[in-house]
Amino acid sequence: MNDFLESIIKRDPAAKNKLALIIAYPGIKAVFFHYMAHKIWNYNFFLIARIISRLSRFLTGIEIHPGAKIGKNLFIDHG
Template sequence: MNDYLQSIIDRDPAAKSKISLILTYPGVKAVFFHRIANFFYQAKFDLIARIFSQFSRFLTGIEIHPGADIGKNLFIDHGMGVVIGETSKIGNNVTIYHNVTLGGVAPSINSNEQRNTKRHPTLEDNVVVGSGAQVLGPIIIGKNSLIGSNAVVTKDVPEKSIMAGIPATKVGDATKGFKPYAVTDEDKK
């Protein structure tokens, strides 16, 4: 837990203390409740898992399906409106901002054919997803990539890429490390 909280302090200049993270950051609460929901989901207690998931959504405004596979140190900043689908896989040290969707592309079409299939994205280690971005389908976002705010990503993204636009296109190489909102004025030069 200590390493998790420190990882947030390292990425958020507004973070003042670990106790404030526990008490006031909705992303921290959402990840905590997801761990419980995921435990029950893995044990095949789907109803209990969904109850924990929905309780967390009520408290935080962040919806994480109990089946989502989440690595270490996920930081959901601000969080309101974040949706993480059932078959999403999130690596280590990923940062997600508010109103991001990790979703499927056709959830209401042929639902029975989609059961038990990979329908949601995989975010590899150290990915940053800017506010409002939509990452859709069983695609892979490569390590150290940055997804710009409001981008719509529907195709695989190579490692260390900066993606922006609708549909998202590569606008640069992410070689300078963490950028809190994924794309800065410096990237446009």
């Protein structure tokens, strides 16, 4: 997670520090939820993974299907 946040700070001039990223960026939260949901999806707990995905959508407005394979440092800006 630390490498993920560092990569965003390097690429986004508005990102000042890690705490601000975690608190203020919904894309960060959506990607974090996706990582959890995807792990659970890969263990064939599809319903639990979908519930996490829907919770993420409710909290952030961003939905990533739990079966989706995304890159290591995906950054959703202005999600």
